[in-house]
Amino acid sequence: MLAKTSLAAVLLIGLCVAGAPAQDLEILHVQNNVYAIFGAGGNVTVQVGPEGPVIVDSGSAGRSQDIMDAVATLSDRPIRGIVNTHVHADHVDGNEIISTAAGFASGGTTGAGRRDATIYAHENLLLRMSGAVGDDEPAPVGMWPGNTYFNDVKELFVNGEAIQILHTPRAHTDGDSIVFFRRSDVIAAGGVYSNTGFPVIDVPRGGTVDGLIAALNTILDIVIPAPTQERGTMVVPGHGRIADEHDVLEYRDMLVIVRDRVQAMIDRGMTLAEIRDANPTFEYDSRYGSDTGFWTTADFVEAVHASLVQDP
Amino acid sequence: MTDRGKRRAWGAPLLLLAWAAPAAAQSDLTGVYGARYSEDFAERIPGPALADFLGLPMNDAARQWALGWDPARYTLPEHQCQVHTVAYIYRGPLQLRIWEERDPASQELIAIKQYISTYEQERTIWMDGREHPSPNAPHTWMGFSTGEWNGPTLTVTTTHIKQGWHRRNGFPSGDRVTLREHFFRHGDYLTHVGIVDDPDYLSEPLIKTNNFVLTTNASGNWLWPCEYVVEVDGWAQGDVPHYLPGENPFVEEFARRHGLPLEATMGGPDTMYPEFMETVRDARED
Numbered sequence: 211m212l213a214k215t216s217l218a219a220v221l222l223i224g225l226c227v228a229g230a231p232a233q234d235l236e237i238l239h240v241q242n243n244v245y246a247i248f249g250a251g252g253n254v255t256v257q258v259g260p261e262g263p264v265i266v267d268s269g270s271a272g273r274s275q276d277i278m279d280a281v282a283t284l285s286d287r288p289i290r291g292i293v294n295t296h297v298h299a300d301h302v303d304g305n306e307i308i309s310t311a312a313g314f315a316s317g318g319t320t321g322a323g324r325r326d327a328t329i330y331a332h333e334n335l336l337l338r339m340s341g342a343v344g345d346d347e348p349a350p351v352g353m354w355p356g357n358t359y360f361n362d363v364k365e366l367f368v369n370g371e372a373i374q375i376l377h378t379p380r381a382h383t384d385g386d387s388i389v390f391f392r393r394s395d396v397i398a399a400g401g402v403y404s405n406t407g408f409p410v411i412d413v414p415r416g417g418t419v420d421g422l423i424a425a426l427n428t429i430l431d432i433v434i435p436a437p438t439q440e441r442g443t444m445v446v447p448g449h450g451r452i453a454d455e456h457d458v459l460e461y462r463d464m465l466v467i468v469r470d471r472v473q474a475m476i477d478r479g480m481t482l483a484e485i486r487d488a489n490p491t492f493e494y495d496s497r498y499g500s501d502t503g504f505w506t507t508a509d510f511v512e513a514v515h516a517s518l519v520q521d522p
Numbered sequence: 523m524t525d526r527g528k529r530r531a532w533g534a535p536l537l538l539l540a541w542a543a544p545a546a547a548q549s550d551l552t553g554v555y556g557a558r559y560s561e562d563f564a565e566r567i568p569g570p571a572l573a574d575f576l577g578l579p580m581n582d583a584a585r586q587w588a589l590g591w592d593p594a595r596y597t598l599p600e601h602q603c604q605v606h607t608v609a610y611i612y613r614g615p616l617q618l619r620i621w622e623e624r625d626p627a628s629q630e631l632i633a634i635k636q637y638i639s640t641y642e643q644e645r646t647i648w649m650d651g652r653e654h655p656s657p658n659a660p661h662t663w664m665g666f667s668t669g670e671w672n673g674p675t676l677t678v679t680t681t682h683i684k685q686g687w688h689r690r691n692g693f694p695s696g697d698r699v700t701l702r703e704h705f706f707r708h709g710d711y712l713t714h715v716g717i718v719d720d721p722d723y724l725s726e727p728l729i730k731t732n733n734f735v736l737t738t739n740a741s742g743n744w745l746w747p748c749e750y751v752v753e754v755d756g757w758a759q760g761d762v763p764h765y766l767p768g769e770n771p772f773v774e775e776f777a778r779r780h781g782l783p784l785e786a787t788m789g790g791p792d793t794m795y796p797e798f799m800e801t802v803r804d805a806r807e808d
């Protein structure tokens with residue numbers, strides 16, 4: 211049962227444990243051990259348990275304290291880990307502040323004392339964040355993930371449940387991960403699924419439309435709906451409302467249809483300008499399109515086109 | 523009895539009457555109902571023809587969506603058990619059970635519940651004044667419903683409905699639909715009026731009515747088991763059957779079969795009104 215944490219409860223608990231969370235943040239219980247925080251940049255997914263919260267993504271710059279206050283309403287334990295789903299600022303800018311402010315008691319081979327919350331990510335994210343790959347200025351070292359993986363999957367077992375961090379190659383970017391909380395039956399989709407607009411395909415940072423479709427297919431392979439074909443495995447998108455299989459399915463269908471149309475137009479020799487004029491997204495524009503802002507419908511069509519014509 | 527006592531004795535029944543008056547105006551909708559399909563039978567039971575959108579207030583985006591739709595999409599495992607959304611489900615074949623959830627201490631009405639046999643859907647209409655959930659909450663087939671009594675009529679507002687269809691031939695309904703409904707009884711008959719607002723795929727509200735009859739025979743088919751399977755071998759993962767713009771071979775089929783001008787079968791708000799018959803006549807004469 212998904213329940214909305216009432217603002218009053220949030221404030222009351224928050225005042226007892228830490229600073230009160232910002233009023234523009236919303237916390238929703240997704241199911242079992244997993245919650246979602248909305249309003250601090252990208253959505254932040256929170257898994258709670260006795261070992262301390264694991265959060266997926268760390269929000270925008272300037273919202274770190276708000277996120278920590280919100281997490282504190284869910285758990286009185288320090289944040290144990292941060293998983294970055296991709297390199298965009300609204301998902302990683304809180305890395306340094308949250309990881310250093312959180313942390314947990316540590317001993318053994320790491321030495322007794324306090325240890326920052328571990329930041330997990332795919333290696334390609336680290337390469338871009340550190341400036342080793344691409345044209346971006348390096349981010350401060352404190353933001354860099356200290357625990358990366360370069361293959362298809364990284365596995366953790368935290369708070370009594372298995373967590374799979376799955377790499378979805380060349381999708382939203384080239385360093386994407388989705389995070390599957392197996393016992394809670396929740397996927398944090400990060401950049402590969404947002405239901406607020408057309409998908410952002412960051413071609414300069416390695417994103418492709420085919421990779422994004424493959425990533426959505428990966429999510430569809432994992433999710434299993436409950437009887438009556440809804441709920442079951444739940445999906446927290448990078449942006450937008452909580453979803454389940456059908457929401458991801460319709461979004462995947464849309465992306466395949468647009469991809470096929472643009473490909474057919476390329477095959478007929480149409481230029482990008484002609485493809486834009488033909489409006490291959492027409493029936494989806496009202497729901498997902500935008501003529502203004504950082505990611506317009508024209509940007510989306512251009513990205514689909516670019517990723518289809520670029521060298522493999 | 524003292525004067526004061528008499529005043530109390532008069533006051534109590536008056537107060538009770540005033541309190542009871544709105545409740546007396548409400549209907550008892552509870553019971554088991556069977557649907558009557560005579561209205562729009564051809565659409566509801568045999569099913570609509572491909573590219574037949576006559577009389578429907580679809581907008582241009584919906585038309586393009588529908589003409590790109592290939593029925594083979596419902597062979598994909600993830601689509602096979604797709605449920606009619608609440609904005610459509612009363613149009614299909616169904617048995618309907620309605621009951622009430624009341625506070626055991628006060629007998630105040632908390633919710634009106636419905637079980638709809640098609641796809642085994644259980645629906646809750648909250649009557650306790652609660653607010654609709656946050657925009658960040660998930661959407662469901664039945665959405666989130668709140669109701670109020672307008673005299674004997676139950677009026678319901680539903681949001682948080684999943685993407686689905688306004689008609690089973692590719693005419694889509696978006697996930698930002700708002701459904702307003704009225705349920706009212708005349709004897710053993712229950713009438714349901716649904717008014718759908720869809721900012722993405724309707725140019726005007728889509729209004730439909732459905733009728734049900736109270737039945738004492740509660741047997742029948744109340745289950746709708748659906749287990750998806752791979753139906754078509756050889757499709758690549760992620761294949762989505764659809765027609766590219768201009769390549770749907772069935773666009774003119776319904777119009778030709780019935781001697782109608784194509785523009786009539788392509789729907790739109792103009793096709794809902796009697797004046798459109800003039801357009802059809804003119805087109806036939808041409």
